[in-house]
Amino acid sequence: MDVASVCVVGACGFAGMELCRLVLGHPGMELRMATDRKAAGTRLADVRPAFEGATDIVLSQPDPELIAGSCALAFLAVPHTASLSLTPRLLELGVSVVDLSADFRLRDPATYEAWYGTPHTSTDLLHEAVYGLPELNRAGLQGLAARRADGEPVLVAAPGCYPTATALAAMPALESGIATGDLVISDAISGVSGAGRAATERTHFCHANESVEAYGVAKHRHTPEMEQTLSDVAGRPMGVVFTPHLAPLTRGLLATVYLEAAEGVRPQDVQAAYERRYADEPLVSVLPAGRMPATASVAGGGRAQVGVALSMRRRPMIVASCAIDNLGKGAAAQAVQCANLVLGLPETEGIRAPAPLI
Structure with a gap:
C-alpha cells in the first residue's frame, strides 16, 4: 500500500x-x-x-x-x-x-x-x-x-457536524418519498467541544455544567448548508427550522428531525425505508424499531446511529434521530x-x- x-x-x-x-x-x-x-x-x-x-x-x-x-x-x-x-x-x-x-x-x-x-x-x-x-x-x-x-x-x-447528523436523519425519508412537504425541523444537541478549543462565557465550565441551552436560534450558520443538502436529497427546495443546543458533554451530538409523513405511511414502512437506505453503508447503523440512539454509543468513534419512529397523533410525522461524535463523524x-x-x-x-x- x-x-x-x-x-x-x-x-x-x-x-x-x-x-x-x-x-x-x-x-x-x-x-x-x-x-x-x-x-x-x-x-x-x-x-x-x-x-x-x-x-x-x-x-x-x-x-x-x-x-x-x-x-x-x-x-x-x-x-x-x-x-x-x-x-x-x-x-x-x-x-x-x-x-x-x-x-x-x-x-x-x-x-x-x-x-x-x-x-x-x-x-x-x-x-x-x-x-x-x-x-x-x-x-x-x-x-x-x-x-x-x-x-x-x-x-x-x-x-459541518450539525448538517451531517441532520442529513443522515432525514435522507431516507426524503429519498424514498415517505416524507412530503418542503420543511424539515431539526432540534440538535452538541457537546461543548463542538464550540472549539478557545473557551467563551457560554462554554466555560461554570456556565455549561449542569445546564442545557438553546443558542443561535433562527440564525445559526449551518442552516443554509442543511437547506442546500436536503434540497439536493429531496429534488425540490427544502426549508429548515434549526435549533441547536449546548449540553454539558465533552463530545457527542444528537439531532432529532421532524418531517411530515406521506398519506398512508405505516410505522413498518418508515423502518424499512431507513434499513434499506443504510443497509450497505459501512459507518451508519439503523437501530431496531423501538430504539433510539444515544451519544454515549458513538462518542469517540466514527460511526453514526439512527433511530426512527412514526407519530400518528393529529398529523402523521416522521421522527428520526441521529447520534454522532461531533469530532468523529x-x-x-x-x-x-x-x-x-x-x-x-x-x-x-x-x-x-x-x-x-x-
Whole structure:
C-alpha cells in the first residue's frame, strides 16, 4: 500500500488534534507535518501530552510552500475564511485539500456572504469542491479519486457536524418519498467541544455544567448548508427550522428531525425505508424499531446511529434521530473517510473501530 504524506493545518484545535490522532494510527497515511500559527516551534506532544511517544513533530506555520514540499494531502481544521487564503495556493502547488471549514460547502457565494459576513474570494473553486458526505456524494468523491490519480489536486468540502447528523436523519425519508412537504425541523444537541478549543462565557465550565441551552436560534450558520443538502436529497427546495443546543458533554451530538409523513405511511414502512437506505453503508447503523440512539454509543468513534419512529397523533410525522461524535463523524473521522475515498483506500481504513466503552 502506498502511504500518503499528510499535513494537518490547525492541529491544536479539537478537530485538528483528533485528525492527528487518526492519521498517526492510519496504515495508509503518514503525518508528515502539523501546523498552528500560535504554537509554531513547539512540539505537538508538548501541546497535547497524549502524543508523547507517538510523534516528535514540531508544529510549524501554515505556509503553503512548506506544506507542498513534503505533503500530498492537507486537512484544514481551521475557522471559516482561513481556508480562503490557504486552499487556492495549496491546490496551485499540487496539494489535495480536505477542508473542514465552511468556506467551500455552499455553492452560492451570495449565500456564503449573507451568513458569514464576508465576501467569498475563491468563487472559481466552488464548482470544483465536492461536498464530503460520503453517504450522499460517494460517486463524487470517487470521481475526485480518478482526477487525483491523473495528477490533479482535488478539493473536498467536509460537512459541518450539525448538517451531517441532520442529513443522515432525514435522507431516507426524503429519498424514498415517505416524507412530503418542503420543511424539515431539526432540534440538535452538541457537546461543548463542538464550540472549539478557545473557551467563551457560554462554554466555560461554570456556565455549561449542569445546564442545557438553546443558542443561535433562527440564525445559526449551518442552516443554509442543511437547506442546500436536503434540497439536493429531496429534488425540490427544502426549508429548515434549526435549533441547536449546548449540553454539558465533552463530545457527542444528537439531532432529532421532524418531517411530515406521506398519506398512508405505516410505522413498518418508515423502518424499512431507513434499513434499506443504510443497509450497505459501512459507518451508519439503523437501530431496531423501538430504539433510539444515544451519544454515549458513538462518542469517540466514527460511526453514526439512527433511530426512527412514526407519530400518528393529529398529523402523521416522521421522527428520526441521529447520534454522532461531533469530532468523529461530525469532523475528523468523516474527513478521513473522505480522504480514504480520494486516495483510493478502503473507505473505513483507520476509522472502523467501534467507539470506546467509556
